[in-house]
Amino acid sequence: MIDWFLDTFGSVGQRVLQSVRRLGYAARFFLLTLAKSGTSFARFGLVVKEIYAAGVLSLVIILVSGLFVGMVLGFQGYNTLARYGSESALGVLVALSLVRELGPVVSALLFAGRAGSAMTAEIGLMKATEQLVAMDMMAVDPVARVVAPRLWGGILSMPLLSAMFSAVGVFGGYLVGVVLIGVDEGSFWSQMQAAVDFREDIVNGVIKSVVFGVAVTAIAVFEGYDAPPTAEGVSRATTRTVVTSSLVILGLDFIMTAFMFRG
Amino acid sequence: MQRTTLDVWVGLFVVGGLAALLVLALKVGNLSALGMSHTYTVYADFGNIGGLKVRAPVKSAGVVVGRVSDIAFDNKTFEARVALNLDARYHFPVDSSADILTSGLLGEQYVGLEPGASNRVLAAGSTIRLTQSAVILENLIGQFLFNKAQGGSGASGGAGQ
Numbered sequence: 001m002i003d004w005f006l007d008t009f010g011s012v013g014q015r016v017l018q019s020v021r022r023l024g025y026a027a028r029f030f031l032l033t034l035a036k037s038g039t040s041f042a043r044f045g046l047v048v049k050e051i052y053a054a055g056v057l058s059l060v061i062i063l064v065s066g067l068f069v070g071m072v073l074g075f076q077g078y079n080t081l082a083r084y085g086s087e088s089a090l091g092v093l094v095a096l097s098l099v100r101e102l103g104p105v106v107s108a109l110l111f112a113g114r115a116g117s118a119m120t121a122e123i124g125l126m127k128a129t130e131q132l133v134a135m136d137m138m139a140v141d142p143v144a145r146v147v148a149p150r151l152w153g154g155i156l157s158m159p160l161l162s163a164m165f166s167a168v169g170v171f172g173g174y175l176v177g178v179v180l181i182g183v184d185e186g187s188f189w190s191q192m193q194a195a196v197d198f199r200e201d202i203v204n205g206v207i208k209s210v211v212f213g214v215a216v217t218a219i220a221v222f223e224g225y226d227a228p229p230t231a232e233g234v235s236r237a238t239t240r241t242v243v244t245s246s247l248v249i250l251g252l253d254f255i256m257t258a259f260m261f262r263g
Numbered sequence: 264m265q266r267t268t269l270d271v272w273v274g275l276f277v278v279g280g281l282a283a284l285l286v287l288a289l290k291v292g293n294l295s296a297l298g299m300s301h302t303y304t305v306y307a308d309f310g311n312i313g314g315l316k317v318r319a320p321v322k323s324a325g326v327v328v329g330r331v332s333d334i335a336f337d338n339k340t341f342e343a344r345v346a347l348n349l350d351a352r353y354h355f356p357v358d359s360s361a362d363i364l365t366s367g368l369l370g371e372q373y374v375g376l377e378p379g380a381s382n383r384v385l386a387a388g389s390t391i392r393l394t395q396s397a398v399i400l401e402n403l404i405g406q407f408l409f410n411k412a413q414g415g416s417g418a419s420g421g422a423g424q
Contacts, residue, residue, distance in 0.1 A: 192291055201292065
Protein backbone atom coordinates (compact mmCIF):
# COMPACT_ATOMS: atom_id res chain seq x y z
CA MET A 1 0.00 0.00 0.00
CA ILE A 2 2.69 2.41 1.06
CA ASP A 3 4.82 1.34 -1.91
CA TRP A 4 1.95 1.88 -4.32
CA PHE A 5 1.31 5.29 -2.77
CA LEU A 6 4.93 6.35 -3.09
CA ASP A 7 5.16 5.00 -6.64
CA THR A 8 2.07 6.75 -7.97
CA PHE A 9 2.57 10.14 -6.45
CA GLY A 10 6.33 9.91 -6.78
CA SER A 11 6.08 9.45 -10.54
CA VAL A 12 3.59 12.31 -10.89
CA GLY A 13 5.81 14.60 -8.85
CA GLN A 14 8.87 13.54 -10.79
CA ARG A 15 7.19 14.31 -14.08
CA VAL A 16 6.04 17.75 -12.97
CA LEU A 17 9.44 18.63 -11.56
CA GLN A 18 11.12 17.39 -14.74
CA SER A 19 8.98 19.53 -17.01
CA VAL A 20 9.36 22.58 -14.78
CA ARG A 21 13.12 22.06 -14.75
CA ARG A 22 13.16 21.73 -18.54
CA LEU A 23 11.10 24.89 -18.90
CA GLY A 24 13.50 26.75 -16.65
CA TYR A 25 16.44 25.37 -18.59
CA ALA A 26 14.82 26.50 -21.86
CA ALA A 27 14.21 29.99 -20.48
CA ARG A 28 17.81 30.30 -19.27
CA PHE A 29 19.07 29.00 -22.60
CA PHE A 30 16.97 31.64 -24.39
CA LEU A 31 18.38 34.41 -22.20
CA LEU A 32 21.91 33.06 -22.68
CA THR A 33 21.41 33.11 -26.45
CA LEU A 34 20.15 36.69 -26.30
CA ALA A 35 23.15 37.68 -24.17
CA LYS A 36 25.51 36.12 -26.71
CA SER A 37 23.82 37.69 -29.74
CA GLY A 38 26.57 40.29 -30.14
CA THR A 39 28.44 38.11 -32.62
CA SER A 40 25.35 37.78 -34.81
CA PHE A 41 25.25 41.52 -35.35
CA ALA A 42 28.98 42.06 -35.56
CA ARG A 43 29.10 39.39 -38.29
CA PHE A 44 25.70 39.97 -39.85
CA GLY A 45 26.57 37.59 -42.69
CA LEU A 46 25.83 34.71 -40.34
CA VAL A 47 22.28 35.99 -39.79
CA VAL A 48 21.85 36.64 -43.52
CA LYS A 49 22.66 32.99 -44.19
CA GLU A 50 20.04 31.90 -41.68
CA ILE A 51 17.46 34.30 -43.11
CA TYR A 52 18.10 32.57 -46.41
CA ALA A 53 17.64 29.12 -44.86
CA ALA A 54 14.62 30.01 -42.75
CA GLY A 55 12.95 32.75 -44.78
CA VAL A 56 13.80 32.56 -48.46
CA LEU A 57 13.50 28.79 -48.64
CA SER A 58 10.09 28.94 -46.89
CA LEU A 59 8.81 31.46 -49.43
CA VAL A 60 7.27 28.96 -51.84
CA ILE A 61 5.17 27.13 -49.28
CA ILE A 62 4.12 30.41 -47.61
CA LEU A 63 3.10 32.12 -50.85
CA VAL A 64 1.25 29.11 -52.26
CA SER A 65 -0.58 28.47 -48.97
CA GLY A 66 -1.45 32.16 -48.66
CA LEU A 67 -2.91 32.24 -52.14
CA PHE A 68 -5.02 29.15 -51.54
CA VAL A 69 -6.19 30.23 -48.09
CA GLY A 70 -7.25 33.58 -49.57
CA MET A 71 -9.07 31.90 -52.46
CA VAL A 72 -10.91 29.52 -50.13
CA LEU A 73 -11.87 32.49 -47.92
CA GLY A 74 -13.24 34.16 -51.06
CA PHE A 75 -15.48 31.19 -51.89
CA GLN A 76 -16.66 30.47 -48.37
CA GLY A 77 -17.11 34.11 -47.46
CA TYR A 78 -19.10 34.76 -50.61
CA ASN A 79 -21.40 31.81 -49.93
CA THR A 80 -22.19 32.99 -46.43
CA LEU A 81 -22.39 36.71 -47.17
CA ALA A 82 -24.58 36.19 -50.24
CA ARG A 83 -27.20 34.73 -47.94
CA TYR A 84 -27.51 38.12 -46.26
CA GLY A 85 -27.19 40.08 -49.47
CA SER A 86 -23.93 41.69 -48.36
CA GLU A 87 -21.45 40.28 -50.87
CA SER A 88 -19.77 43.66 -51.00
CA ALA A 89 -18.39 43.01 -47.50
CA LEU A 90 -16.31 40.13 -48.91
CA GLY A 91 -13.17 42.27 -48.97
CA VAL A 92 -13.61 43.13 -45.29
CA LEU A 93 -14.04 39.47 -44.36
CA VAL A 94 -11.02 38.30 -46.35
CA ALA A 95 -8.72 41.12 -45.24
CA LEU A 96 -9.63 41.07 -41.56
CA SER A 97 -9.41 37.29 -41.20
CA LEU A 98 -6.05 37.25 -42.94
CA VAL A 99 -4.43 40.28 -41.32
CA ARG A 100 -5.63 39.57 -37.80
CA GLU A 101 -5.54 35.78 -37.52
CA LEU A 102 -4.82 33.53 -40.44
CA GLY A 103 -1.78 35.39 -41.74
CA PRO A 104 0.26 35.28 -38.53
CA VAL A 105 -1.02 31.91 -37.28
CA VAL A 106 -0.97 29.80 -40.44
CA SER A 107 2.36 31.20 -41.61
CA ALA A 108 3.82 30.52 -38.13
CA LEU A 109 2.53 26.93 -38.21
CA LEU A 110 4.03 26.43 -41.66
CA PHE A 111 7.22 28.11 -40.52
CA ALA A 112 7.44 25.73 -37.56
CA GLY A 113 7.07 22.76 -39.88
CA ARG A 114 9.32 24.01 -42.63
CA ALA A 115 12.09 25.96 -40.87
CA GLY A 116 11.78 25.07 -37.17
CA SER A 117 12.15 21.34 -37.75
CA ALA A 118 15.17 21.93 -40.00
CA MET A 119 16.83 24.08 -37.32
CA THR A 120 16.31 21.43 -34.66
CA ALA A 121 17.58 18.64 -36.88
CA GLU A 122 20.63 20.64 -37.92
CA ILE A 123 21.67 21.66 -34.42
CA GLY A 124 20.82 18.20 -33.05
CA LEU A 125 22.97 16.51 -35.68
CA MET A 126 25.79 18.96 -35.06
CA LYS A 127 25.61 17.91 -31.43
CA ALA A 128 25.37 14.19 -32.25
CA THR A 129 28.40 14.36 -34.53
CA GLU A 130 30.25 16.37 -31.84
CA GLN A 131 30.72 19.43 -34.02
CA LEU A 132 29.51 21.65 -31.19
CA VAL A 133 32.05 20.15 -28.80
CA ALA A 134 34.74 20.59 -31.43
CA MET A 135 33.86 24.26 -31.76
CA ASP A 136 34.05 24.66 -28.02
CA MET A 137 37.53 23.10 -28.13
CA MET A 138 38.59 25.69 -30.69
CA ALA A 139 37.37 28.42 -28.34
CA VAL A 140 34.43 29.19 -30.62
CA ASP A 141 31.29 29.54 -28.56
CA PRO A 142 28.67 27.29 -30.23
CA VAL A 143 25.81 29.32 -28.73
CA ALA A 144 27.13 32.55 -30.21
CA ARG A 145 28.25 31.00 -33.50
CA VAL A 146 25.49 28.45 -34.23
CA VAL A 147 22.44 29.14 -32.07
CA ALA A 148 22.15 32.95 -31.93
CA PRO A 149 22.27 33.57 -35.73
CA ARG A 150 19.52 30.98 -36.24
CA LEU A 151 17.40 32.60 -33.56
CA TRP A 152 17.75 36.05 -35.13
CA GLY A 153 17.31 34.75 -38.66
CA GLY A 154 14.01 33.20 -37.61
CA ILE A 155 12.84 36.26 -35.67
CA LEU A 156 13.59 38.57 -38.61
CA SER A 157 12.05 36.25 -41.22
CA MET A 158 8.76 35.49 -39.52
CA PRO A 159 7.03 38.92 -39.72
CA LEU A 160 8.08 39.31 -43.36
CA LEU A 161 6.74 35.87 -44.23
CA SER A 162 3.44 36.53 -42.50
CA ALA A 163 3.05 39.93 -44.20
CA MET A 164 3.60 38.26 -47.56
CA PHE A 165 1.14 35.52 -46.62
CA SER A 166 -1.55 38.11 -45.82
CA ALA A 167 -0.87 40.19 -48.93
CA VAL A 168 -0.97 37.17 -51.23
CA GLY A 169 -4.06 35.92 -49.42
CA VAL A 170 -5.90 39.20 -50.00
CA PHE A 171 -4.91 38.91 -53.65
CA GLY A 172 -6.29 35.35 -53.71
CA GLY A 173 -9.56 36.57 -52.21
CA TYR A 174 -9.65 39.29 -54.86
CA LEU A 175 -9.07 36.73 -57.63
CA VAL A 176 -11.96 34.55 -56.50
CA GLY A 177 -14.32 37.26 -55.31
CA VAL A 178 -13.91 39.91 -57.98
CA VAL A 179 -12.42 38.17 -61.01
CA LEU A 180 -14.18 34.81 -60.75
CA ILE A 181 -17.49 35.48 -58.98
CA GLY A 182 -17.90 39.10 -59.96
CA VAL A 183 -18.30 41.02 -56.70
CA ASP A 184 -18.09 44.73 -57.40
CA GLU A 185 -14.41 45.72 -57.39
CA GLY A 186 -14.92 49.21 -56.00
CA SER A 187 -16.88 48.14 -52.96
CA PHE A 188 -14.52 45.20 -52.40
CA TRP A 189 -11.53 47.51 -51.92
CA SER A 190 -13.26 50.54 -50.42
CA GLN A 191 -15.14 48.59 -47.75
CA MET A 192 -11.91 46.77 -46.96
CA GLN A 193 -10.01 50.02 -46.57
CA ALA A 194 -12.77 51.50 -44.42
CA ALA A 195 -12.80 48.51 -42.08
CA VAL A 196 -9.10 47.62 -41.75
CA ASP A 197 -7.29 49.94 -39.40
CA PHE A 198 -3.53 50.33 -39.60
CA ARG A 199 -2.83 50.52 -35.89
CA GLU A 200 -5.58 48.21 -34.70
CA ASP A 201 -5.35 45.41 -37.25
CA ILE A 202 -2.12 45.51 -39.24
CA VAL A 203 0.26 46.48 -36.45
CA ASN A 204 -1.36 43.94 -34.12
CA GLY A 205 -0.92 41.28 -36.79
CA VAL A 206 2.76 42.17 -37.10
CA ILE A 207 3.17 42.04 -33.31
CA LYS A 208 1.61 38.57 -33.32
CA SER A 209 3.96 37.34 -36.03
CA VAL A 210 7.02 38.70 -34.20
CA VAL A 211 5.95 36.90 -31.02
CA PHE A 212 5.38 33.68 -32.98
CA GLY A 213 8.76 34.06 -34.64
CA VAL A 214 10.48 34.36 -31.25
CA ALA A 215 8.51 31.41 -29.84
CA VAL A 216 9.05 29.04 -32.77
CA THR A 217 12.76 29.67 -33.23
CA ALA A 218 13.46 29.69 -29.48
CA ILE A 219 11.76 26.29 -29.17
CA ALA A 220 13.51 24.97 -32.30
CA VAL A 221 17.04 25.93 -31.25
CA PHE A 222 16.48 24.76 -27.69
CA GLU A 223 15.14 21.36 -28.75
CA GLY A 224 18.08 20.96 -31.10
CA TYR A 225 20.64 21.98 -28.49
CA ASP A 226 19.00 19.82 -25.84
CA ALA A 227 18.48 16.75 -28.06
CA PRO A 228 20.04 13.46 -26.93
CA PRO A 229 23.00 12.98 -29.30
CA THR A 230 21.60 9.88 -31.01
CA ALA A 231 19.65 9.32 -34.20
CA GLU A 232 16.51 8.59 -32.20
CA GLY A 233 17.06 11.59 -29.94
CA VAL A 234 17.36 13.98 -32.89
CA SER A 235 14.25 12.58 -34.57
CA ARG A 236 12.27 12.91 -31.34
CA ALA A 237 13.52 16.44 -30.79
CA THR A 238 12.42 17.39 -34.32
CA THR A 239 8.95 16.00 -33.71
CA ARG A 240 8.76 17.80 -30.37
CA THR A 241 9.71 21.09 -32.02
CA VAL A 242 6.80 20.90 -34.44
CA VAL A 243 4.27 19.73 -31.84
CA THR A 244 5.33 22.11 -29.07
CA SER A 245 5.64 25.16 -31.27
CA SER A 246 2.27 24.51 -32.93
CA LEU A 247 0.58 24.30 -29.54
CA VAL A 248 2.46 27.36 -28.26
CA ILE A 249 1.46 29.34 -31.37
CA LEU A 250 -2.23 28.52 -30.91
CA GLY A 251 -2.11 29.21 -27.16
CA LEU A 252 -0.25 32.52 -27.54
CA ASP A 253 -2.62 33.50 -30.35
CA PHE A 254 -5.62 33.02 -28.09
CA ILE A 255 -4.05 35.09 -25.33
CA MET A 256 -2.98 37.91 -27.66
CA THR A 257 -6.34 37.97 -29.43
CA ALA A 258 -8.08 38.20 -26.08
CA PHE A 259 -5.99 41.26 -25.23
CA MET A 260 -5.92 42.93 -28.65
CA PHE A 261 -9.45 42.51 -29.96
CA ARG A 262 -11.51 42.35 -26.81
CA GLY A 263 -13.76 45.28 -27.57
CA MET B 264 30.18 33.99 -55.89
CA GLN B 265 27.92 31.78 -53.76
CA ARG B 266 27.97 34.57 -51.24
CA THR B 267 26.56 37.21 -53.56
CA THR B 268 23.63 35.13 -54.87
CA LEU B 269 22.68 34.39 -51.28
CA ASP B 270 22.81 38.08 -50.46
CA VAL B 271 20.66 38.90 -53.46
CA TRP B 272 18.03 36.36 -52.46
CA VAL B 273 17.91 37.63 -48.89
CA GLY B 274 17.73 41.19 -50.18
CA LEU B 275 14.83 40.28 -52.46
CA PHE B 276 13.14 38.48 -49.57
CA VAL B 277 13.44 41.44 -47.21
CA VAL B 278 12.31 43.94 -49.84
CA GLY B 279 9.41 41.65 -50.77
CA GLY B 280 8.36 41.37 -47.15
CA LEU B 281 8.49 45.12 -46.60
CA ALA B 282 6.59 45.66 -49.85
CA ALA B 283 3.90 43.27 -48.63
CA LEU B 284 3.64 45.27 -45.39
CA LEU B 285 3.36 48.47 -47.41
CA VAL B 286 0.63 46.95 -49.58
CA LEU B 287 -1.24 45.89 -46.45
CA ALA B 288 -0.89 49.36 -44.95
CA LEU B 289 -1.87 51.34 -48.05
CA LYS B 290 -4.07 49.10 -50.16
CA VAL B 291 -5.78 46.99 -47.50
CA GLY B 292 -5.66 49.36 -44.57
CA ASN B 293 -6.53 53.01 -44.36
CA LEU B 294 -3.14 54.50 -43.61
CA SER B 295 -3.29 56.79 -46.64
CA ALA B 296 -6.61 58.26 -45.49
CA LEU B 297 -5.24 59.00 -42.05
CA GLY B 298 -4.60 62.69 -41.62
CA MET B 299 -4.43 62.26 -37.87
CA SER B 300 -1.89 65.02 -37.31
CA HIS B 301 -4.24 67.75 -38.57
CA THR B 302 -7.54 67.39 -36.83
CA TYR B 303 -9.63 69.38 -34.40
CA THR B 304 -12.18 68.12 -31.91
CA VAL B 305 -15.74 69.26 -31.49
CA TYR B 306 -18.37 67.78 -29.21
CA ALA B 307 -22.00 66.84 -29.65
CA ASP B 308 -24.54 65.73 -27.03
CA PHE B 309 -27.02 63.07 -28.03
CA GLY B 310 -30.05 61.74 -26.15
CA ASN B 311 -29.33 58.27 -27.46
CA ILE B 312 -26.41 57.15 -29.58
CA GLY B 313 -27.81 53.71 -30.40
CA GLY B 314 -24.96 51.51 -31.60
CA LEU B 315 -22.46 54.24 -32.42
CA LYS B 316 -18.89 53.12 -31.82
CA VAL B 317 -15.61 54.93 -31.29
CA ARG B 318 -13.81 55.31 -34.67
CA ALA B 319 -17.10 55.42 -36.56
CA PRO B 320 -16.90 57.83 -39.52
CA VAL B 321 -18.23 61.38 -39.48
CA LYS B 322 -19.69 62.20 -42.87
CA SER B 323 -20.92 65.37 -44.46
CA ALA B 324 -22.68 65.10 -47.81
CA GLY B 325 -21.55 61.47 -47.78
CA VAL B 326 -17.84 62.32 -47.60
CA VAL B 327 -15.84 61.14 -44.60
CA VAL B 328 -14.63 64.32 -42.85
CA GLY B 329 -13.58 62.83 -39.51
CA ARG B 330 -13.98 60.08 -36.96
CA VAL B 331 -15.66 59.62 -33.58
CA SER B 332 -12.81 59.74 -31.09
CA ASP B 333 -14.57 59.32 -27.77
CA ILE B 334 -17.97 58.52 -26.34
CA ALA B 335 -18.78 59.35 -22.72
CA PHE B 336 -21.85 59.60 -20.54
CA ASP B 337 -22.51 63.02 -19.00
CA ASN B 338 -23.91 62.49 -15.53
CA LYS B 339 -25.32 66.05 -15.31
CA THR B 340 -27.38 66.17 -18.47
CA PHE B 341 -27.81 62.38 -18.70
CA GLU B 342 -26.83 62.52 -22.31
CA ALA B 343 -24.06 60.91 -24.34
CA ARG B 344 -21.17 63.26 -25.08
CA VAL B 345 -19.52 62.31 -28.35
CA ALA B 346 -16.16 63.76 -29.36
CA LEU B 347 -15.70 64.16 -33.11
CA ASN B 348 -12.23 64.44 -34.63
CA LEU B 349 -12.69 66.50 -37.77
CA ASP B 350 -10.17 66.97 -40.53
CA ALA B 351 -8.59 70.42 -40.22
CA ARG B 352 -9.14 71.06 -43.93
CA TYR B 353 -12.91 71.25 -43.38
CA HIS B 354 -14.81 73.90 -41.43
CA PHE B 355 -18.47 73.86 -40.55
CA PRO B 356 -20.84 76.69 -39.50
CA VAL B 357 -21.68 76.89 -35.79
CA ASP B 358 -25.34 76.08 -36.47
CA SER B 359 -24.51 72.78 -38.17
CA SER B 360 -26.46 69.80 -36.95
CA ALA B 361 -25.13 66.35 -36.10
CA ASP B 362 -27.34 63.31 -36.70
CA ILE B 363 -26.66 59.68 -35.98
CA LEU B 364 -27.50 57.77 -39.14
CA THR B 365 -27.22 54.22 -40.35
CA SER B 366 -25.67 53.22 -43.65
CA GLY B 367 -28.09 50.79 -45.20
CA LEU B 368 -30.67 48.87 -43.24
CA LEU B 369 -28.26 46.90 -41.06
CA GLY B 370 -25.03 48.77 -41.74
CA GLU B 371 -22.77 50.55 -39.31
CA GLN B 372 -23.84 53.78 -37.66
CA TYR B 373 -22.12 57.04 -38.40
CA VAL B 374 -22.45 60.71 -37.55
CA GLY B 375 -23.86 62.88 -40.33
CA LEU B 376 -22.95 66.58 -40.23
CA GLU B 377 -25.52 68.85 -41.88
CA PRO B 378 -23.96 72.30 -42.43
CA GLY B 379 -25.90 75.33 -41.21
CA ALA B 380 -26.01 78.86 -42.59
CA SER B 381 -24.00 80.84 -40.05
CA ASN B 382 -20.90 82.75 -41.07
CA ARG B 383 -18.98 81.73 -37.98
CA VAL B 384 -17.32 78.31 -38.03
CA LEU B 385 -17.05 75.68 -35.30
CA ALA B 386 -13.87 76.17 -33.31
CA ALA B 387 -11.88 73.37 -31.71
CA GLY B 388 -13.50 72.30 -28.44
CA SER B 389 -16.89 73.82 -29.19
CA THR B 390 -20.15 71.89 -28.93
CA ILE B 391 -22.66 71.30 -31.68
CA ARG B 392 -26.08 72.43 -30.40
CA LEU B 393 -28.38 70.82 -32.91
CA THR B 394 -28.31 67.05 -32.66
CA GLN B 395 -30.59 64.22 -33.58
CA SER B 396 -30.38 60.92 -31.76
CA ALA B 397 -30.10 57.53 -33.36
CA VAL B 398 -33.28 55.92 -34.54
CA ILE B 399 -33.90 52.92 -32.31
CA LEU B 400 -35.66 50.25 -34.34
CA GLU B 401 -37.49 48.83 -31.29
CA ASN B 402 -38.93 52.25 -30.38
CA LEU B 403 -39.99 52.76 -33.96
CA ILE B 404 -41.78 49.42 -34.07
CA GLY B 405 -43.36 50.13 -30.68
CA GLN B 406 -44.58 53.51 -31.89
CA PHE B 407 -45.92 51.98 -35.06
CA LEU B 408 -47.83 49.29 -33.18
CA PHE B 409 -49.17 51.88 -30.75
CA ASN B 410 -50.40 54.10 -33.57
CA LYS B 411 -51.88 51.13 -35.34
CA ALA B 412 -53.76 50.04 -32.24
CA GLN B 413 -55.03 53.57 -31.64
CA GLY B 414 -56.04 53.98 -35.24
CA GLY B 415 -57.81 50.62 -35.20
CA SER B 416 -60.03 51.44 -32.21
CA GLY B 417 -60.59 55.13 -32.82
CA ALA B 418 -61.33 55.03 -36.51
CA SER B 419 -63.42 51.92 -36.71
CA GLY B 420 -65.92 53.41 -39.10
CA GLY B 421 -63.91 56.00 -40.95
CA ALA B 422 -60.58 56.67 -42.54
CA GLY B 423 -57.35 56.40 -40.55
CA GLN B 424 -54.81 59.15 -40.38
